[in-house]
Amino acid sequence: MTLQPKSDRRKRLFLTLAMALAAGSVLGTSGSAVAAPDDVRPAVTEGVQQVQQVGEEHAADIRIGYAARSARQVISKPGSAYIKVHFASLALADGDRVTVANPAGTEVHTYSGDPTRAEAAATDSLYTKQGDGFWALSITGDTAVVTLHRAGGKPSTSDTGLVVDKFTRGFTDEEQAQHDSGILSVCGTDARKDAVCYQQSHPTEYAKSRSVAKILKNGASHCTAWRVGSTNRLFTNNHCIASATEMASMEIWFDYACATCGGNNPKPAVKVTGAQFLKTSASLDYTLFSVNNFASIESFGYLLLDVRAPVQNERIYITGHGSGDPNELSVYEDTQGGATCDVDNPRSDSINMGYYCDTTGGSSGSPVLAASSHKVIALHHLGGCLNEGTRIELIYPEVKDLIDNGGGTDPPPTGGKFENTNNVNIPDAGAAITSDVTVTGQAGNAPSTLKVNVDIKHTWRGDLVIDLVAPDGTAYRLKNSSGNDSADNVITTYTVNASTEVANGTWKLKVQDVARYDTGYIDAWSLQF
Template identity: 85%
Template sequence: MLLLTCSAAALTAGSMPTAAATPDETTTPARSEGSPRAYQVGEEQVADVRIDYAARTARQVISRPGSSYVKVHFAALALADGDRVTVSDPTGAEVHTYSGDPTKGEAAATDSLHTRQGSGFWALSITGDTAVVTLHRAGRAPSTSDTGVVVDKYFRGYSKAEQAQRDLGILSVCQTDARRDSVCYQQSHPTEYGKSRSVAKILYNGASHCTAWRLGSTNRLMTNNHCIGTASQLASMEMWFDYACATCGGNNPKPAVKVTGAQFLKTSANLDYTLFSVNNFASIESFGYLLLDVRAPVRNERIYITGHGDGDPNELSIFEDTQGGATCDVDNPNSDSINMGYYCDTSGGSSGSPVLAASSNKVIALHHLGGCLNEGTRIELIYPEIKDLIDNGGGTPPPPPPGGKFENTNNVTIADSPGAAVTSDVVVTGQPGNAPSTLKVNVDIKHTWRGDVVIDLVAPDGSAYRLKNSSSSDSADNVIVTYTVNASTEVANGTWKLKVQDVARYDTGYIDAWSLQY
């Protein structure tokens, strides 16, 4: 066996079980994935990190030596206008910026993505064992309500040594582990390598992980239902694209491109799939996408798998046992009513990986079970349930979701400070489901000193999204801007409000018009 991975040591192999796994199997050998589940790769830690405006230092470090990542939770974030907090690695190569609490509508449209699980919010994770939390001041005096930063907990990823201690054996590796870093195949198998770039690691609830991949040219991703089963679970997810070794066998994964879940589109517990979209889709478009091979698998046809087993940087499983030996193939095209079986190596965290037919380089199964045979749901069964939601390369992509423009052109006078905030309503009707993750808010406000103005978008349920903070140095006239808001957790239909307040004296203005573009 030749096992080259940038983050995993060589693993010992045991005997190969002969029984296929099933979702309710309870006597699976230790080396089998058994019932579908997300693979735990980290744990939550309690913290008491505070940076207030009276603090002597504006920088705090959260570190657990050897950890693979750190993901910080903000219990409170209340900043003066113009201030911001960053979460970064010690070198500044990875930086996430927040100017306000997004759960209270205080974040700017340019703030970094975040995830939600319970109260407060979670910053995007930092790869490595150290996260640096820094308060950056713009110079304005804080108000009594500007209390600064409170971090009450964080997730940290297990080191490889800790993972090895927790593992009972190699999950779903049949005989010897022939997987290699995807970059190892860049020259010898360029097509397979190219397909691996469309695959992402899922960080689930900060402590577990699975695999997902881009499906078609539009904003669609697929994984297992047992990885993402509900919209609330999707809100806690990060997807790491381009998380792969730079060189074959080197301990040098690239900085990942991290995005978060947006719309929960379709799922099936029986077929164990979920279709969803992500925020900041433009940042991952360059990694390409996969298409579906909608047909019955054929016994002995060659296949390969690409994914993030054990949470490692991307690996390819092309050979069954040894490099240059027998290639992965379909060993049982109908291992039960929904699955096909294979001895191609996977491990905990490979759930959601695409199984590709070498003849077409398209996805023929969705991996979700281990046990040697390992198993994946046949794509021919999934496709009929999602065909109207995806572009499978058949020519014309599916039409975009029903959209529309909803506008209010009635003028609303903005009271000079210390007057109360004013609102202007737009009523949205006929839109299915939730608002989009790229909701366009077109604002036209006439004002003689726009730096005085604070603007919020208020959703039908009362949730507020900060569009603009005040700025004492911005003396220009008028606010004529289109903001992009991730409103995917809000019901689309209902009364939306543009809330505007003048927070400094002497200058006046009015809301001329505003609109929502779906």
């Protein structure tokens, strides 16, 4: 690897991905697919702030009213990474709802009213806000289906249906490659690899990577964020999120990672939104914030801070979402099995430390971890070879009263994890079904804090009754049915006192749909001992 001189850091860039609005429109008048026009991309300027798009906005004119022939519209742009729909207005009769879903119905977001006008139900899906109206959570893939579901009641004169006036869509792989600013941040050969590639060779590094998330901001730009401490706290850069208004426009994607090494097969992300804007600093380039629906991301663990000065040549690694990609780890500087990433300059200036560990556009906000402690020693924010991160020893005094930096147990748990990722369909108002997980190699009984991670896709989760069944047949109720809970999906972690049960054997997740009209399936579930 040919390295630039360590004193030559003139080509610095903030690795935020700024949104660029491109002209384009769609017109939807029936239930057929609506294709977006060809892309229009602005020039990219090198220098202090490198602009790199991950998507773009398109105008639309999609209206579904109570007198319309079709209650379904499709927005599609082949090859797009995601579609994010904006509602200019939403006025529905009592009991009605709108869903934004992928064609297979495995990702569904439900809205019973305009959440910005306090008309939505507590069980409605999360949303983001930028300007008037509201944005539904994004749909992964190149097609989003917008559907008005009628409960049968008569609408009032004020119930007009919905208007979608625009959407954003994520670039195709080819388009994203054209926008990649990595030339200024990949030092030599790009040695970043899918996090799962290190699951066997570097299990601790892999485990820590699960605490890291992708930020999708304004529907078309992105950075990286990560959980700090056991409470609802996340870090990113100030140049990624500088205000509460900016935070309201962002989604945070956890578990957005490839299932197999090099497989280009990311798992469905667990998507949450920003809640509280807690603290920020432009000079140290950090922002601390919290998220909505924190329970859905607790199982991914968290990171702690290594509050000390970095040491010359100590080994480090970085995990993040450069170029908007599924989570990647930088363990080596150039080639696998070669020189490992290390601290090349402990004090490259008054706030930063420098390293040649590879990053790229979108890596902003990534944690830089010391291999000796597997704790965060810097917050990555600058590229240029040297790449640089703000030293955590400077950030910690400003946030120490807002975070837990060791008051709880540092996850992930040390016990084994056993998972079943095979889909099992749940019959509508039918008999209970089960999915098995076989546990081996565990000594004695299960713990009193057995974690049951559940991922069930369903269009009305209140229909579901869920039990964990131990090897001896004992059932532990995880969830009862609730007719008023109209939200989609059950993606959460339950804690079960299973200390009277022998750990080894076949455990079952038992699910029954007890009401008609909505369907779903078990996507995946696991036991963490």
